[in-house]
Amino acid sequence: MTRDSQAVTTLLMRWRGGDSRALDELVPIIYSELQRLAGRCLHSERPGHTLRATALVHEAYMRLVDVDVEWQDRAHFYAIAARVMRRILVEYARAHTRRKRGGGNIPIPLDEAVLVGPQAAAIVQDLDDALKRLAKIDTRKSEILQLLFFGGLTYEETAAALHISPATVHRELKLAKAWLLREMEPRAS
């Protein structure tokens, strides 16, 4: 545990210092920790409660990073965690859709309250595609959405991770959300 947290802290420092290879080493460590935590989190979850991605990432952070690192690094950790989460979920959604298409299950009609299986998987893939398109037009807005969706960050944490003010996050988000909704409109209705 201590060795891990030492390693993660060092990697974070290196990444912040501009060493892009540090990220490649960070991703698998964070990946496995998130999976482990998420699994435990879900097992102890009571029905009706939603999985809180924020809590998950926070806990991963507590385990992986030395407590005395500065706030900025913490924000960076969240940013990486969000990126990793996105990658994990989109890959899973893609595999899931492929598998479900072959199966002969009785389809459940699309219902806002019951987004399960193929529907949820398709939405996650659409979301990923839309975020990629948005990144080409406006990288910062795409990043903000990624942090909120996949990292479960608050506006303050998002602001810190991106070195902008919470007010800017708030403002940017208005257009970012509208853009995303317009792109995903067929799914929303």
Added chain:
Amino acid sequence: MAASRNGTACVVEASNGVESERWHRVEELFYAALEREPGTASAFLQQACGDDAELLREVQSLLDSSRQSLGFAHRAVLNVAREQIADLPPVGKRVGAYMLQKKLGEGGMGTVYLAIRADASDQQQVAIKLMQPWVRPSPRMLQRFTTERQILANLKHPNIAGLLDAGMTDDGSPYFVMEYVDGIPIDDYCCKARLLTDDRLKLFLTVCAAVEHAHENHVVHRDIKPANILVMAEGVPKLLDFGIAKLLDPIAKEQTVTRLSQRMMTLEYASPEQVYGGKVTAAADVYALGVLLHLLLAGRHPFRLKGKSPLEIGRIICEQPPEAPSRTIDFDTGRSPADAARKLHGDLDHIVLMAMHKRPRHRYVSVDSLSRDVTAYLNEDPLQTRNYTRAQRVEKFVRRHKAVAIVAALLLVLALVGVVVGMVIRSRRASPRIGESRVSGQVSECRRPWFAASFSPAVRMRPAGQLTTENWLITPSGRRLRSAPGSGW
């Protein structure tokens, strides 16, 4: 929608200075319009965009979307995360005294793994059913869980996969350790082994015997379906998950609507009373066996449920009368379609429809009584639960006693022939023209009626005298001869 998509595509394609400038313009106008009163925003935009209709459409579509919620996408992300985590293979994980080896399959409530004892004291493989993480019993259910699992552990039958152990994992989900059955679902087996109808019925009877044994021990299965009846290589069927549905039912009932829809994925074999939440008794198993029998005989489920919502499926199960199997045959039975339908029509239709009656009290009173009817059908006996017309009874009798019936029919024909011949002879005697021919023997031989030729054994044994063959045959001694052994009749 199409217009806005095209608009976006333009922006995406060119990320050069011009386009980025345009995006900034969109941004500016978007925020400016947001700050205005809803009534004036539209006029403001029209004025600001001038004759750039494309720009106006772009900003307007974004403003329209800004009033909607992205909640659906958040929920989708969470649900995919949830599903993925539930999918993580806990292989190598210890459950009770066992170590999980590999995933065998997945059901609505849990996932089944192959496992062996962790302390390696026994290499025997077992199947462990781990409940989905959301299946969590409350403390008051635990007591019931403990007593019921003892009843299940005592259930021993060669066609029931025994429950070896059950308990709670460290994180509080129930698990079941069962005898590992290496087989395929009964419907697949029937197709692969190309079983004919009678063999399918015999296999079905074995399944019934196992269910009946459980009922005698006051255990109702509640979830009989092909996936829970595996047939091993030697053709021996084994029922899985006996009584587990009942153990889990109160837990499942506490789950939210989301969970319910997952549970409904297995509604296809549920009885009406299970759908509407009535009292579930052994009659529910009789119903499910009826659905199973329909599937095995017709190769198709009695209701068309594909693509229907759980709600519709529930309504169909409770209200719609099932079609008779003879009308729904949907596989290669090795006979012509008409023959296959004829085989099922009548008794087998009756058995399936009676087992599947909407009201439990109109179904077979027990699995045993269902078995008795299937056995009666195989023996070509009349079913105990069916009212036959007189004609149907005769037909049944004739089919059952084929040999006896043929002999009886032949005797009847011969008796009639005898009578006819006798009458012919009498009328010949009365007619002079025929009397003439009797004088010249040769002519008589030629003109003898065709049917007399088949009486040759009797002719050979005719006692010397004046009697013609025909006349002799209808004398008392001739009648004796007809029933004499070795006469060839």
